[in-house]
Every structure is written in C-alpha cells, then in structure tokens.
Amino acid sequence: MTDNHDPVARRFHATLLQRISKQGSKELKMSLRLFNTLVNDKQDFVPLVPGRIGLYVCGITVYDLPHIGHARFLVAFDVAARFFRFSGWQVKYVRNWTDVDDKIIRRAVERSEDPLALGQRFIDECRKDMASIGVLPADVEPRATEHIPEMLAIIQKLIDRGHAYVAQGDVYFAVRSYPDYGKLSKRNLDDLLSGARVETGSIKRDPLDFALWKSHKPGEPDSVTWDSPWGRGRPGWHIECSAMSQKHLGETFDLHGGGKDLIFPHHENEIAQSEAASGRPLSRYWLHNGFVTLDAEKMSKSLGNFKTIRDLLVHWDGEALRCFLLSTHYRHPINFTETAVADADRRVEYFYETLAKAESWLVQKKFAAEAKPLEDALAGFREAMEDDLNTADALARVERVYHQLNARIDGKGKPEEVAALLATARVTAQVLGLAGRAPQQAILERRALAAKRMGIDSEWVSERIAARLLARKGKDFAKADLIRDELSAKGVDLRDGAGGTDWRVLL
Numbered sequence: 001m002t003d004n005h006d007p008v009a010r011r012f013h014a015t016l017l018q019r020i021s022k023q024g025s026k027e028l029k030m031s032l033r034l035f036n037t038l039v040n041d042k043q044d045f046v047p048l049v050p051g052r053i054g055l056y057v058c059g060i061t062v063y064d065l066p067h068i069g070h071a072r073f074l075v076a077f078d079v080a081a082r083f084f085r086f087s088g089w090q091v092k093y094v095r096n097w098t099d100v101d102d103k104i105i106r107r108a109v110e111r112s113e114d115p116l117a118l119g120q121r122f123i124d125e126c127r128k129d130m131a132s133i134g135v136l137p138a139d140v141e142p143r144a145t146e147h148i149p150e151m152l153a154i155i156q157k158l159i160d161r162g163h164a165y166v167a168q169g170d171v172y173f174a175v176r177s178y179p180d181y182g183k184l185s186k187r188n189l190d191d192l193l194s195g196a197r198v199e200t201g202s203i204k205r206d207p208l209d210f211a212l213w214k215s216h217k218p219g220e221p222d223s224v225t226w227d228s229p230w231g232r233g234r235p236g237w238h239i240e241c242s243a244m245s246q247k248h249l250g251e252t253f254d255l256h257g258g259g260k261d262l263i264f265p266h267h268e269n270e271i272a273q274s275e276a277a278s279g280r281p282l283s284r285y286w287l288h289n290g291f292v293t294l295d296a297e298k299m300s301k302s303l304g305n306f307k308t309i310r311d312l313l314v315h316w317d318g319e320a321l322r323c324f325l326l327s328t329h330y331r332h333p334i335n336f337t338e339t340a341v342a343d344a345d346r347r348v349e350y351f352y353e354t355l356a357k358a359e360s361w362l363v364q365k366k367f368a369a370e371a372k373p374l375e376d377a378l379a380g381f382r383e384a385m386e387d388d389l390n391t392a393d394a395l396a397r398v399e400r401v402y403h404q405l406n407a408r409i410d411g412k413g414k415p416e417e418v419a420a421l422l423a424t425a426r427v428t429a430q431v432l433g434l435a436g437r438a439p440q441q442a443i444l445e446r447r448a449l450a451a452k453r454m455g456i457d458s459e460w461v462s463e464r465i466a467a468r469l470l471a472r473k474g475k476d477f478a479k480a481d482l483i484r485d486e487l488s489a490k491g492v493d494l495r496d497g498a499g500g501t502d503w504r505v506l507l
C-alpha cells in the first residue's frame with residue numbers, strides 16, 4: 001500500500017473518504033452504542049455537538065518499530081473514525097506522538113543520537129508501517145515536544161489551585177486533592193496505597209502522587225530539556241495528553257481511546273490533571289481495546305515475545321493483518337497465531353477475487369452504469385458497527401455480500417443486481433479499510449508475497465505452465481495432467497481461461 005504522507009496518497013485517501021461519506025446517507029440518524037469504561041457499561045452515544053465528533057487516542061512512544069499490539073489500537077480507532085465519517089459525521093481525530101520520554105532518552109543516549117532525531121526517525125518508520133496496514137493519518141498528529149507551553153500552563157494552574165506542588169525542581173500532582181481519583185479504573189486510594197511501592201528518600205508528599213514536571217538530571221540531553229518557572233526539566237508522560245487533547249479538542253470532548261493497559265495509571269492521571277485544572281469533565285466516553293496475546297500470553301517487550309509489524313510484513317500482506325485484527329471485537333483479547341492470520345489472508349483473497357470477477361463480468365456484459373449500494377445490506381452493516389463497533393459481526397455481514405455477489409454472477413443474475421452488489425461490497429469493505437486496492441493489482445502483489453512465503457519460484461511456475469501448454473498442443477494430456485499435479489503439490493493452483501493459463505497460490 002502507499003505511504004499516507006505522500007501527497008498523491010493523501011489525495012487518494014481524501015477522495016476515498018469523500019466517497020465513503022457520500023455513500024453513507026447524510027440524513028441518517030445514528031443509534032450508536034459504545035462501551036464506556038467510565039460507567040463500565042454500554043451507553044447510547046450522544047455527541048456534544050450534533051453531527052460532530054472529537055476523538056483523542058493516545059499514540060505511540062517513538063523509540064522503536066511498532067508491534068502488533070500497536071497495530072491493534074491503530075486499526076481499532078482507524079475503523080471507528082472511518083465509520084463515523086461513513087455515517088455522515090464530521091470527525092476530528094487527534095492521535096499524538098510521544099516524542100519525549102525516559103525510554104526515548106535512554107535509547108538515544110545508548111546510541112549517541114539526539115532524542116528528537118531518534119523520535120523523528122521512528123515517527124517516519126511508524127508511518128510506513130501504519131500505511132501498510134491501511135491506517136489513515138489522523139486529522140491532527142500532535143507531538144508532545146511541540147506542546148511544552150500548553151503543559152506549563154496547565155501545571156501552573158494546578159499549582160495555583162492547590163492540586164500540585166513543587167519539590168526540588170520537580171512538580172507533583174497531589175492525588176488526594178482530587179476526590180474523584182480512581183473513577184475510571186474503579187480503584188480507591190486506600191487499596192492503591194497498600195499496593196504502592198515504598199520509595200526510599202522520596203520527595204513526594206504521598207506515594208500516590210505522580211510527576212507533572214521532572215527536573216533536569218545530569219547526562220540528559222539539552223534538546224529534551226526546557227525552561228520552566230521551576231527550573232529546567234521536561235514533562236511527565238501523563239500531562240502531555242492533557243495538554244494536546246485540550247489544545248486540539250477543547251477542555252471537554254466526546255471520545256478518548258487507547259489500549260486497556262492505559263486505563264491505569266495513564267488515563268486516570270489524565271482525568272485527574274485535566275479535570276482538576278479546568279473544573280470540567282475531560283472526555284465523555286472512554287473506549288479501551290483489549291490486548292494482543294501471543295500463545296495466550298500478553299505481548300510485552302519485557303517478556304521478549306513481541307512481533308513488530310515490519311517482521312510480519314515480510315511474510316504477510318498488511319491487509320491480512322488488518323483483517324485478522326478486525327475479526328475479533330476490539331474490546332476482547334486476541335490471540336496471535338499464524339493460523340488465524342492465514343484465515344484472515346484467505347478472507348482478503350476472497351474479497352479481491354470476487355471484486356475482480358464481478359468487474360470483468362460487468363465488462364463482458366458491457367454494463368458501465370453507476371450503481372448504488374443496496375440499502376438493506378448497508379443497514380445490516382451499520383447495525384453491526386453501531387453495536388459498540390462490532391467489526392467481527394460487520395465483517396461477517398460484508399462477507400455475506402461477497403457470497404451473494406458470487407452467487408449472482410454464477411447464477412446468471414442481472415447486470416443491475418451485480419453492479420449494486422459490487423457497489424455494496426466495495427463500500428462496506430472500505431469502511432473497514434479492506435479491499436480498497438485495484439483488485440487485479442492486489443491479486444498479483446498478494447500472489448508474489450504468498451509465493452515467497454511458501455517458497456514457490458514464480459519463474460519455475462511460468463516454465464511449467466509453458467511445458468504444460470506444449471504437452472496439450474501435442475495432445476499429450478497425460479503429461480499435461482502430470483504437470484498440473486506437480487504444480488498443485490507445490491501449492492500452485494492453475495486456472496485456464498480465454499486469455500491463457502493464470503495461477504494462484506493455494507492459501
């Protein structure tokens with residue numbers, strides 16, 4: 001797939017989105033229900049301003065290549081934004097880059113590289129991987145280091161209001177000054193305190209307090225140190241998101257998302273800081289996606305069992321990875337196995353094969369009229385998505401449309417019916433970010449990848465196909481069949497057509 005940040009690709013995505021929103025009916029009233037972590041239940045979603053939606057998602061800390069766990073939240077919220085747009089809503093999607101952090105600094109010092117340069121490098125790399133799995137750019141992609149003045153302003157406000165205090169150049173949030181602390185993660189302060197680590201020589205007034213501002217330590221590079229009223233230093237992690245969400249979406253906005261692992265402490269702390277400073281609710285709905293497990297263990301760097309997106313792209317089509325992630329509801333854990341990705345890969349193959357078949361069938365019938373998607377199928381798709389963005393169900397419904405499309409072609413349906421089903425098949429899959437490439441091209445790209453994965457040499461296949469053709473011309477059908485069997489044993493499926501013999505990898 002193309003790089004989202006290439007101007008041509010951006011234009012392509014803009015038209016795609018326009019097309020998606022045009023095909024969703026503007027007048028439609030959405031009855032979206034979302035599971036809100038704040039109330040621990042599904043709720044009707046009512047936006048602050050009708051027809052508009054402000055969405056903030058905690059992005060990636062840029063010090064390494066993104067892994068499949070990152071892919072999960074990126075795809076989950078990418079689909080959410082696509083679906084809101086499809087429903088005719090005006091979406092402002094903000095997804096940040098955390099480009100100042102202990103891990104970034106440590107990695108940069110290890111490599112004698114400037115932390116900002118290292119961050120920029122990994123932002124570029126992340127964008128490539130995101131494009132490969134069909135994640136569109138967010139409307140705003142703010143960077144923490146570009147929002148230092150906004151962070152300083154919130155910290156000052158918290159100090160002025162008695163919610164934060166200065167200690168030896170650090171600034172801490174006083175957790176006990178905010179009575180609602182724990183409302184997102186449903187924890188109470190006493191339980192938290194009994195589990196808190198006792199830090200010897202701590203300058204914090206309470207073990208639960210967390211850093212808003214960290215004073216400069218010897219050895220930390222200058223490029224990630226800023227002047228503040230409390231001396232030189234850098235922001236704590238949580239305050240970044242409070243500053244960036246407020247700047248781009250206002251003090252109160254509709255939806256905040258992220259992985260389940262961020263509920264505590266990151267999102268709990270974000271709420272505490274933002275709400276204590278503004279006196280208003282931060283986000284009205286909080287959505288959290290489940291983990292990706294590898295052989296049912298949570299994937300983490302410390303366990304050494306994480307897979308980067310880039311590792312997986314060597315063997316798998318990015319769209320297959322995306323389809324794998326969407327085949328489970330975003331809130332549930334998803335177990336990564338090769339078998340599950342292979343299943344998803346076959347689904348993607350089926351989509352493209354069907355689209356290619358329908359397109360050439362319509363060409364044969366000389367049918368070129370614009371067709372509208374089928375309302376009842378769109379309604380079914382919406383129904384699945386409106387139920388807490390149930391992509392597993394939505395995907396099954398999309399697949400049903402593809403089945404119908406195939407059946408209609410094989411059963412000699414009318415061109416008008418086939419064209420309408422084709423339009424439905426395209427638009428619904430594209431809301432999920434699937435089957436958006438030109439089918440013939442996608443089939444060839446995917447075939448090359450599958451051949452590589454299975455150790456099939458394309459030149460050898462061409463050579464065997466030529467030998468088979470020769471045998472058939474000489475009426476040696478036994479030899480021709482033998483060659484077909486030989487290819488089949490290697491996982492190559494031959495398809496004889498009017499234009500000659502084509503082949504696919506048996507997935």
Ligand SMILES: [Zn+2]
Nearest residue numbers: 058059241266
């Ligand atoms: Zn965040």
